Amino acid sequence: MGSIAMPKPDDAVIARRQEIVKALRAIVPGEGVIDAEEEMRVYETDALTAYRQLPLVVVLPDTVEQVAAVLRYCHENEVKVVPRGAGTSLSGGALPAADGVLLSMMKFNRVLEIDYPNRAVVVQPGVTNLGITRAVEGDGFYYAPDPSSQIACSIGGNIAENSGGVHSLKYGLTTNNVLGLEMVLMTGEVIRIGGKHLDSEGYDFLALMTGSEGLLGVVTEVTVRILQKPETARAALIGFPSSEECGQCVADIIGAGIIPGGMEMMDKPAIHAAEDFVHAGYPRDVEALLIVELDGPEAEVDFLLSRIEEIARANKASTIRVSHSEEERMTYWAGRKAAFPAVGRISPDYLCMDGTIPRKALPRVLAGMRELGQKHGLRVANVFHAGDGNLHPLILYDANNPGELAAAEAFGADILLLCVEVGGVLTGEHGVGIEKRDLMGAMFTEDDLKQQQRVKCAFDEKQLLNPGKVFPVLHRCAELGRMHVSKGKLPFPDIPRF
Ligand SMILES: Cc1cc2nc3c(=O)[nH]c(=O)nc-3n(C[C@H](O)[C@H](O)[C@H](O)COP(=O)(O)OP(=O)(O)OC[C@H]3O[C@@H](n4cnc5c(N)ncnc54)[C@H](O)[C@@H]3O)c2cc1C
Numbered sequence: 001m002g003s004i005a006m007p008k009p010d011d012a013v014i015a016r017r018q019e020i021v022k023a024l025r026a027i028v029p030g031e032g033v034i035d036a037e038e039e040m041r042v043y044e045t046d047a048l049t050a051y052r053q054l055p056l057v058v059v060l061p062d063t064v065e066q067v068a069a070v071l072r073y074c075h076e077n078e079v080k081v082v083p084r085g086a087g088t089s090l091s092g093g094a095l096p097a098a099d100g101v102l103l104s105m106m107k108f109n110r111v112l113e114i115d116y117p118n119r120a121v122v123v124q125p126g127v128t129n130l131g132i133t134r135a136v137e138g139d140g141f142y143y144a145p146d147p148s149s150q151i152a153c154s155i156g157g158n159i160a161e162n163s164g165g166v167h168s169l170k171y172g173l174t175t176n177n178v179l180g181l182e183m184v185l186m187t188g189e190v191i192r193i194g195g196k197h198l199d200s201e202g203y204d205f206l207a208l209m210t211g212s213e214g215l216l217g218v219v220t221e222v223t224v225r226i227l228q229k230p231e232t233a234r235a236a237l238i239g240f241p242s243s244e245e246c247g248q249c250v251a252d253i254i255g256a257g258i259i260p261g262g263m264e265m266m267d268k269p270a271i272h273a274a275e276d277f278v279h280a281g282y283p284r285d286v287e288a289l290l291i292v293e294l295d296g297p298e299a300e301v302d303f304l305l306s307r308i309e310e311i312a313r314a315n316k317a318s319t320i321r322v323s324h325s326e327e328e329r330m331t332y333w334a335g336r337k338a339a340f341p342a343v344g345r346i347s348p349d350y351l352c353m354d355g356t357i358p359r360k361a362l363p364r365v366l367a368g369m370r371e372l373g374q375k376h377g378l379r380v381a382n383v384f385h386a387g388d389g390n391l392h393p394l395i396l397y398d399a400n401n402p403g404e405l406a407a408a409e410a411f412g413a414d415i416l417l418l419c420v421e422v423g424g425v426l427t428g429e430h431g432v433g434i435e436k437r438d439l440m441g442a443m444f445t446e447d448d449l450k451q452q453q454r455v456k457c458a459f460d461e462k463q464l465l466n467p468g469k470v471f472p473v474l475h476r477c478a479e480l481g482r483m484h485v486s487k488g489k490l491p492f493p494d495i496p497r498f
Contacts, residue, residue, distance in 0.1 A: 001050065001051065001052070002050040002051055002405060002406075002409055003405075003406055003409055004051070004092075004409075004434050004435070004437065004438060006053065006095070006097070006434070006468045007097075007467055007468045007474065009097065009098040009099035010099045011099075013056070013078070013079055013080075013099040013100075014056065014098065014099050016077075017035075017056055017057070020056065020057065020077070020079060020101075021033060021035045021057050023073055023077075024057060024059050024070060024073070024101070027061075027066055027069045027070055027073065028059055028060070028061050028062075028066050028070065031060075032059060032060045032061060032062070032066070032107075033057060033058070033059050033060075034057065034058040034059075034060070035057045035058075037054065039058075040054050040055060040057075040058050040102075041054070043055060043058050043084065043087070043096060043102050043104070044096060045087075045095065046084075046087040046088065046089040046090075046092060046093065046094040046095060047087070047088045047089055047090045047149075048089065048090055048091060048092040048095070048433070048434070048435055050351075050399070050405055050409075051092050051095050051434065052095075053095055053096050053097065053098055054096065054098065055082065055096035055097065055098070055100060055101065055102035056079075056096075056097070056098065056099055056100055056101060056102075057101055057102070058101075058102045058104060059101055059102070059103055059104070060104045060106065060107050061103070061105075061107065062107040062108065064182070064184065064190060064220045064221075067103070067105075067184045067218055067220055068184050068188040068189075068190055069188065070101065070103065071184055071185070071186055071187070071188045071218065072187065072188030074101055074186070074464060075186050075187050075188065075462065075464060078462060078464065079099075079100065079101060079464065080097045080099060080100030080101070080464045080465075080467050081100055081101045081103050081186070081218075081464055081465055081466070082094060082095070082096050082097055082100050082101070082102050082103065082214070082466050082467075083103050083105060083156075083160070083214040083218045083219075083465070083466065084096075084102055084103060084104045084105065084106075085104075085105055085106065085125065085126065085153065085154030085156045085157030085160070086106065086126075086128070086149075086152050086153050086154045086157060088149045088152055088153045088157065089157065089161065089430070089431065089433060090352050090354065090430045090433075090435070091161075091354070091427070091430045091431040091432060091433025091434065091435040091436060092433040092434035092435050092469070093157075093160065093161065093213050093214060093431050093433040093434075093466070093469060094157075094214075095433075095434060095468075095469075097467055097468065100464075100467065103218065105124075105125045105126050105154065105156050105218070105219070105220075106126040106154065107126060108124035108125050108126040108127075108156070108220065109124060109126040109127055109131075110123070110124050110127070111123050111124075111127060111131070111132070111135045112124065112221070114135060114136060115196060116139065116141070118196040119141075119225055119226050119227070120179055120196040120223050120224065120225060120226065121135065121136060121143070121223070121224055121226055122180075122221065122222070122223045123155055123221070123222050123223075123224070124220070124221060124222075125154055125155055125156025125157075125159070125219045125220060125221070125222055126154050126155075126156060127154065127155050128150065128151065128152060128153065128154060128155070129143070129145070129146070129147060129149075129150040129151075129153050129154070129155055129158055129163070130150040130151050131155075132155065132224060132226070136226055137229070140228055140229050141226045141227065141228055141229065142226065142227060142229055143177065143224055143225075143226055143227075144167050144168075144171035144172070144177055144227050145158065145163060145164055145165050145167065145168055145171070145172070145173060145174050145177055146165035146166055146167050146168075147163045147164065147165045147429070148165065148166075148337055148339075148340065150165065155222050155224070156219045156222065158174045159174060159178060159181065159209065159210055159219050159222060160211070160212060160213050160214045160219070160431070161174075161211065161213065161429065161430065161431040162174050162175050162210050162211030162429065162431075163429050164385070164388070164390070164428065164429040165385075165429075166261075166262035166264060166293075166333075166336070166385065167261055167262050168385065168388060168429075169259060169260065169261070169262060169263055169385065169387035169388050170259050170260065170261050170262070170295075171227065171261075173429065174210055174211075175206075175207055175210040175211065177224055177225045178194070178206060178210055178222065178223070178224055178225070179194050179195065179196055179197070179198070179206075179223045179224060179225055180192070180193060180194035180195045180196065180206070180221075180222070180223035181193045181194060181206060181209055181219055181221065181222055181223070182219070182220045182221035182222075183209060183216075183217035183218060183219050183220060184217060184218045184220055185216075185217045185459055185460070186217070186459070186460040186462070186464055186465050190220070191217070193205045193206050193209060194206045194223065195223065196223055208455070211431070213431050213432065213433065213466065213469055213470055214465065214466040214469070215456055215459075215460065215465055215466045215469065215470060216455075216456065216459040216460065216465070217459060217460075217465070218465075230261070230295035230296050231296065231297050231298060232295065232296070232297070232298045232301050233261060233293060233294070233295040233301070233329060234293070234294055234295075234301055234305060234322060234323050234324075234329060235291055235292065235293040235294075235322075235323045235328075235329045235332045235333065236290075236291070236292045236293075236294075236305060236308060236309070236312075236320065236321065236322045236323070237281075237282065237283075237289065237290075237291060237319065237320075237321040237322075237332050238289070238290040238291075238292065238308075238312045238317045238319065238320050238321075239282075239283040239285075239286030239288070239289050239290075239317060239318050239319035239320075240286055240287060240288045240289075240290070240315065240316065240317055240318065241286065241287055241316060241318055242287050242288065243267060243287055243288040243362070243363060243366045244363040244366075245288070245315045245316050245317075246265055246287075246288035246289075246290055246315075246386075247265075247288075247359070247362035247363045247366070247386070248315050248363075249290060249311060249312055249315040249317065250263060250265065250290065250359060250362070250386045250387065251359050251360055251362075252311045252314070252315065253292070253308055253311055253387075254359065254387065256307065256311060258304055258307060258308065259387075260292045260293055260294055260304075260308075260387065261293040261294060261295040262291070262292070262293040262385075262387070263290065263291070263292050263293075263385075263386050263387035264290070264291045264336050264383070264384070264385060264386060264387075265288060265289065265290050265291075265382070265383070265384055265386035266282075266288070266289045266291075266335075266336065266339065266382065266383050266384075267287070267288055267366070267381065267382040267383075268286070268287050268288070269343075269346075269379065269380070269381035269382075270339055270342075270343065270381040270382055270383045270394070271283075271284065271286065271289050271335075272284060273339070273342040273343045273345065273346050273381060274335035274336065274338060274339050274342045275335060276342070276345070276346075277335075277338055277341065277342035277345060278334045278335050278338045278342065280331050280332060280334050280335030281321075281331060281332075282335055283318075283319045285318070286318055286319060290312075290386065291332055291333065291336055292308055293329070293333075294308070305322055309322075336383065339381075339383040340352065340383075340394070343381050343394045343396070346381075346396070347379075347396035347397065347398070348397075348398045348399065348400065349396075349397050349398060349399045349404075349405075349408075350381075350394045350395060350396050350397065350408075351394070351395040351397070351408045351409065351412050352392055352393075352394050352430075353391070353392065353393045353394075353395065353412045353415055353416065354390070354391070354392055354427050354428050354429060354430035355390075355391050355393075355415060355416045355418075355419035355420075355424055355425065355426060355427065355428065356388065356389050356390045356391070356419065356424050356425045356427070356428040357389045357391065357419050357422050357423070357424035358389055358422065358423050358424060359386075359387075359389045361389075361422035361423065361424065362386070362389070364422060365391065365418055365419065365422060365424075366382070368415075368418045369382070369393060369415055369418070372411055372414045372415060372418070373411070375411075375414075376407045376408075376410060376411040376414070377407065378395055378396060378397055378404070378407055378408060378411050379395075379396045380393045380394065380395050380396065380411075380415075381393075381394045381396065382394070385428070388428065389424065389428075390428030390429060391415075391419070391428070393412075393415055395408045395411050395412055395415075412435075413439060416436060416439055416442075417439065417442055420439075420442050420443050425443065426439055426440070426442075426443055431470075432469070432470045433469050433470070434468060434469055437468075437469065437470060437471065437472050438472050440470070440471065440472050441472055449471065449472070449473075450475065450480055452471075453471055453475055453477075453480060454480055456471070457477035457480060461477050462477075463476075463477065
């Protein structure tokens with residue numbers, strides 16, 4: 001197990017387990033409630049597999065009324081709830097609580113409406129990210145945010161994490177592509193935000209909910225914007241003798257006013273791992289590789305590609321290859337898309353980090369990472385959304401070697417602190433979850449954090465939704481703003497602080 005502590009489970013709630021299970025069965029009949037240990041095992045972790053915890057009970061509702069009734073019951077009976085989509089979170093966002101209900105939304109798997117005149121699709125939250133594109137691609141449309149996990153992850157999870165992907169540089173993250181939501185609050189109240197229109201009056205609750213990591217409500221319906229497929233898309237593979245030159249090329253492309261459909265960078269260990277795995281034709285003699293994709297009308301794509309070639313040459317690119325067929329373009333991407341599993345072949349375990357930096361800080365951060373690797377005695381492979389400055393260092397370790405997981409976690413924390421130090425942020429798209437929870441103090445002041453927690457309290461006063469995630473210290477809502485430690489005496493000593 002990793003080193004991050006979760007709130008101490010409430011024994012009184014665990015003692016009421018039979019009564020809670022019975023009440024939930026009355027709300028969600030049949031196979032919708034799972035309480036057998038062996039059947040709950042599949043829910044004990046998400047993609048942050050170093051952390052595992054069996055939930056109190058698993059509930060799989062399939063109507064909004066059931067979700068509302070489950071939340072209302074849990075609110076009235078002070079039972080915690082952890083919402084879950086497909087369980088691909090890399091930050092431990094869906095890690096269960098021993099004294100909480102694990103609320104799986106995967107039975108909400110229907111596409112409800114396709115509305116081409118409004119360029120919108122209405123889906124239930126358990127529909128996969130790729131499932132939305134699949135539903136409309138026959139008519140020439142697609143849903144732009146494309147996490148590498150898109151075949152598995154749910155759109156509800158994407159909303160909660162504000163997920164992004166290769167195409168987010170040009171087309172935005174989830175928050176830029178969501179038009180409306182239906183959510184159930186912890187009290188069981190059902191609310192609707194936005195719709196098929198572009199903007200709504202009042203506070204921007206849609207933006208507040210997107211990225212709220214399952215702490216404010218449970219998403220039961222999502223309306224997303226869809227786009228028409230571009231006329232053409234071509235990709236370039238550009239190799240460099242150093243990461244510095246590659247990083248400078250990225251900055252120069254954006255500085256020249258060109259926003260590619262995607263611009264991804266890989267360092268030498270990642271290039272070799274990917275090439276060995278999928279044979280994408282990546283050059284092995286380079287230190288850094290850039291994959292740049294241009295999409296749009298053919299003439300525009302051709303013109304911009306020639307500009308990018310000029311910029312790459314000026315930055316001492318040693319290899320420049322441009323795709324001449326759809327098959328070739330897909331081959332270029334195959335290595336990048338398979339980079340995570342490819343790295344999994346060269347190391348028994350890895351931690352995938354996620355931080356964002358200003359683009360110009362890239363050479364400094366890459367050099368800093370090399371030094372930190374030496375300090376912690378571990379290797380790192382880098383794949384990242386270079387255009388957005390969103391890094392995904394993969395820290396290689398072996399959990400069977402005593403102390404290596406702890407060293408990997410310490411290395412990861414140091415990388416994220418470096419990102420903050422150069423003016424960046426702790427996360428780009430994977431969320432804070434438990435993984436980065438205890439680093440929030442490096443980025444926010446105590447007042448900032450309290451302000452954020454007041455928003456949480458406005459939606460979930462009893463703090464029952466997804467406890468132990470995002471906030472390093474759990475203040476009681478009534479206590480917020482009145483925290484004062486005098487002569488070492490902590491007020492409200494009964495409040496869990498972890
Ligand atoms: C191999 C791999 C590659 C990945 N690549 C990317 C990538 O390129 N870009 C990226 O952004 N992410 C990536 N991820 C991370 C992950 O896929 C995303 O964070 C995704 O959005 C999680 O969706 P999920 O359905 O699996 O959610 P889960 O893991 O089940 O849950 C994630 C969070 O969402 C909350 N949640 C889930 N459903 C709901 C709901 N209906 N209502 C309220 N809260 C809810 C949970 O409580 C939790 O906090 C990757 C993960 C893996 C394993």
